[in-house]
Amino acid sequence: MDSMQTATGPRAGEAGGERGRAVPPRPTNPMVTPLLTDLYQFTMTYAYWKAGKHQDRAVFDLYFRKNPFGGEYTVFGGLEECIRFIANFKFEVDDISFLRSVMPTCEDGFFEYLKAIDCKDVEVYAIPEGSVVFPKIPLMRIEGPVAVVQLLETPFINLVNYASLVTTNAARHRLVSGKSKTLLEFGLRRAQGPDGGISASRCCYMGGFDATSNVAAGRLFGIPLRGTHSHAFVSSYMGPDEITDKALRRRDGSSTCQDFVSLVQTWLSKIQWANSFVGTFGETNQSELAAFTSYALAFPNSFLALVDTYDVMKSGVPNFCAVALALSDLGYKAIGIRLDSGDLAYLSTEARKFFCAIEEEFGVLDFGKMSITASNDLNEETIDALNKQGHEIDAFGIGTYLVTCYAQAALGCVFKLVEINNQPRIKLSEDVTKVSIPCKKRCYRLYGRESYPLVDIMTGDNELPPKVGERILCRHPFSESKRAYVVPQHVEELLKCYWLGNSDKTRAELPSLKKSRERCLQQLEQMRPDHMRRLNPTPYKVSVSAKLYDYIHFLWLNEAPVGELQ
Numbered sequence: 001m002d003s004m005q006t007a008t009g010p011r012a013g014e015a016g017g018e019r020g021r022a023v024p025p026r027p028t029n030p031m032v033t034p035l036l037t038d039l040y041q042f043t044m045t046y047a048y049w050k051a052g053k054h055q056d057r058a059v060f061d062l063y064f065r066k067n068p069f070g071g072e073y074t075v076f077g078g079l080e081e082c083i084r085f086i087a088n089f090k091f092e093v094d095d096i097s098f099l100r101s102v103m104p105t106c107e108d109g110f111f112e113y114l115k116a117i118d119c120k121d122v123e124v125y126a127i128p129e130g131s132v133v134f135p136k137i138p139l140m141r142i143e144g145p146v147a148v149v150q151l152l153e154t155p156f157i158n159l160v161n162y163a164s165l166v167t168t169n170a171a172r173h174r175l176v177s178g179k180s181k182t183l184l185e186f187g188l189r190r191a192q193g194p195d196g197g198i199s200a201s202r203c204c205y206m207g208g209f210d211a212t213s214n215v216a217a218g219r220l221f222g223i224p225l226r227g228t229h230s231h232a233f234v235s236s237y238m239g240p241d242e243i244t245d246k247a248l249r250r251r252d253g254s255s256t257c258q259d260f261v262s263l264v265q266t267w268l269s270k271i272q273w274a275n276s277f278v279g280t281f282g283e284t285n286q287s288e289l290a291a292f293t294s295y296a297l298a299f300p301n302s303f304l305a306l307v308d309t310y311d312v313m314k315s316g317v318p319n320f321c322a323v324a325l326a327l328s329d330l331g332y333k334a335i336g337i338r339l340d341s342g343d344l345a346y347l348s349t350e351a352r353k354f355f356c357a358i359e360e361e362f363g364v365l366d367f368g369k370m371s372i373t374a375s376n377d378l379n380e381e382t383i384d385a386l387n388k389q390g391h392e393i394d395a396f397g398i399g400t401y402l403v404t405c406y407a408q409a410a411l412g413c414v415f416k417l418v419e420i421n422n423q424p425r426i427k428l429s430e431d432v433t434k435v436s437i438p439c440k441k442r443c444y445r446l447y448g449r450e451s452y453p454l455v456d457i458m459t460g461d462n463e464l465p466p467k468v469g470e471r472i473l474c475r476h477p478f479s480e481s482k483r484a485y486v487v488p489q490h491v492e493e494l495l496k497c498y499w500l501g502n503s504d505k506t507r508a509e510l511p512s513l514k515k516s517r518e519r520c521l522q523q524l525e526q527m528r529p530d531h532m533r534r535l536n537p538t539p540y541k542v543s544v545s546a547k548l549y550d551y552i553h554f555l556w557l558n559e560a561p562v563g564e565l566q
Contacts, residue, residue, distance in 0.1 A: 024080075024087040024510070027159075028202075028220060029195050032081070034091050034117075035098070037154040042099065045147045046106050049113055054147035059419035059440045061138040062156055065433055068168055068408045069380075072537040073527065075171045075520055076139050077203050078163030079129040080510050082156050083498055086119040089152075121145055122152075124499035127443075128508075130167075130206055130516030131494075132523040136477065136542050137443055137456050139164075139413070141495060146420060153415040162196075163203050165411040169380075169402055170207025171524055175532060176383050182395035183209040184226050186375060187403030188217075200403035206517045208524070213397075221513050228338060229295055234309040237290040240265075248297055251331030260326060264293050267329075268322035276357040277318075284315040292323045296334075300327055304335040304373070312339065312347050317354050328364055336371030338397070344374045345389040352392035373397055379406070384534065426555045432478050437544065438555055446472075447490035452528040454486055455541040456494070460548050466491050474543035477552060484541075 026032075048054040067074050091099075091114050100111055122144035127133055139160060142149050170185075177183055185204040191197035201217030211224040218225040240261050248260040257263055268284065271277055288310055296303045303323065307316025317337065324334035339347050356368035374386075374393045379401035386393065400406065416436040417425050424439035440461040448454045455474050457466065466472045468488055476482035496508040511519065530538040544552065 024084045026088045027081050027084045028198065029081075031195070032085055032155060032159070033095070034089055034151060034155075035095055036158065037151060039102070041151050041154055042103060044150055045114075046103065046110050048147040048150070049110050050107070054113070054145060056146045056421050058144065058146035058149050058417060058421075060142045060149055060153070060415055061418050061436070061441075062140040062142065062160060062413060062415050063136055063138050064164075064411050064413045065135050066412065067135060068165055068405075068411055069172060070407075071168075071172065071534075072134075072531050072539050073168070074133050074135075074164055074411070075167040075207055075524075076127055076129055076131050076133045076160075076164055077167035077206060078160035079126050079140070079498065081159045081163070082126075082140070083124065083510060085155055085159065086122060086124065086152065086499060089117070089119045091115055091117060117148055117151075119144070119148065119152075119499070120501040122148060122499065122501050123497065123503070125495040125497050127494045128496060128511060128516070128519060130511070130519035130523070132520075132527060133164075134456055134540050134542050136437060137458065138441065138495065141440070143440075144501070146417075157413045157415055161411050161413045162199060162405075164413070165405050165408065166200050166203040166403060167207040167520070168411075169405050169407075170204040170209050171520060172380055172534075173383065173396075173398060173402060174208030174521070175524060176380050176387070176534065177396055178387075181393070182211075182373075184373070184395060184397040185209045185212040185214070185402060186397045186399035188212075188214045188399075190400040191403045196403065202513065204402060206513060206520055208517065208521055223513075228304045229291075229306060231306060231309045231340075233295070234288050234291040234306060237287045237294065239286050240290040240293065242290060243294050243297070245297070248300060248330060251300070257330055260297060260330075261290075261293055263326040263329060264289065264296075264322050267325040268318065270362075271318055271321055271325075271358070274361050276361045281314040281318050284319050285310045288315055289319040289322065292319050296323045296327055300330070300332045302335055303327060303332070304371070305337050306340060307337045307351075308339055308341045308347075312342060313350055313354070317351050321354065321358050324367070324370070325358070325362065325364065328367075334370065336373065336394070338373040338375060339393075340375045344376070344393065345386050345391040348372045348374065348392040349390070371395060375399070377401065380534070424551070424555060426552070426559055428556065428560055435478065435556070437477055437548075437552060439548070439551065441548070443494040445492040445494055446474075446486050446488035447492070448486075449489055451490070451526070453526065453540070454488070455484075455543050457486075457543045457545060458548060459545040460551070463545060463547055465493065473546045474541070475546055475549040477542075477544045477549065484543075 096111050125141040127139055187200050188197040191200050198217055201212040201214040202221050205223045211226040213227050217223050243261055246259045246261045247256055249256045292305050305320045307320055320337050327334050355370045359367035371394045372392055373395040375397035378396055378398045416427055418438050419440050426438040427436040429435055441458045442461055443458050444466055445453050446455050457474050471485050471487045474484055474486050498508050500507045531540050
């Protein structure tokens, strides 16, 4: 729905995905370099190098432990930026000089080693971006020389954490709003800096939003743009005398109305004296009317007015209708209004009644269907409340609570070593949720008879994959009593290879942003409704195979120290 002034930039972001063997472009943010990491990654790398362990073949999993926002699902984002990063991973001369200054006791040979590092020996397997994902399941599996992969930990977590969090937040807003509503991301001015603004616009689009106000994001990623005017534009006008060029050519080009301002005034008078509106409003604000008229002269094909600068029902809506009817006389169709304050449920309902009365009074086809956009610090909870109250809003403009992820600060992704030199490793903790799942794994999603996903299961890399129609035992990784047999009707392997370094093996193409958005919306639709509901959602089951379960607990017992009582 074209609810606001529209523009679409080139599909630069969509071209950023890997195509065949072409090298992906650099990360969107130029600050994403090998130095965008924690110091201890370099100190560990030096220790690996000094011990001669830097070439040991390691496998790390990147995953999270708990779904955000009190929900039971997450949407994966950030993969493309990770692949861009490793495809262009190289220390510059200035980088090496700086590292020498902060690590003065390290041997010269170490810095020569860093100069030669790239990611040609690294492999990355990941779930496709835009997928619905769950705790414990690896979003990415990274294999390669331990020292190199260790240097990827912090940037990968940084690139995935926020992207997945804000994409999930956007998806939650899409679900609560419903499929029929237009969602507009207005968060740039409230985002955490320029990078937060750019990243949020991309992720919100992937999570189901329809457009952004962020012009730079529109150019970079090809996201549709929307925008109208502010209260400042309305209040900058003192009256209709300020409008000097009053002419407007008919939409079909057949003639020109020389005094559009007078045509608007005529229509306002007609509305005031029409039977349907007698006594509903008096004299409207003329400076507001002048602003609307001026904006309509500039954008007659996409006129949408912000109507709450003075009084919505006594001035804003009648003034909008006068301008919209004048445009209609010349063959144009106005878009609608935006509400940015007040009781949005009540005002949208009253505005809709006003529009319908205009259509009936003056016989203007579909005037009652004018778009109503609402903004003003909206979030998931306020949209849910509006739905319960009943409203006539067609589009929501959402900013602060969306892009800042106000309800949750971070997703909490972790990056854990699970295997080195073909030897599985485990990280233990008194908090069982922090115990890692060892070894190189394959991950599958098992679907039931109603085509809903039933459970995600992890198996050892060398285990046979689950088969359609064959019963498989799914076990909770750490709770002995939680287990169930599943007979899958469809089996989907989750991890695909997106980076193979020097290998000639086929690797998956990175999907375009549009494809990732489509995947997100399709998977949200595919999940069982009780997993997706806002209140008390049913946890989705994540499991391991019986063989992997046995190995986890064997390794646990083998690695845990035995206490001694005295």
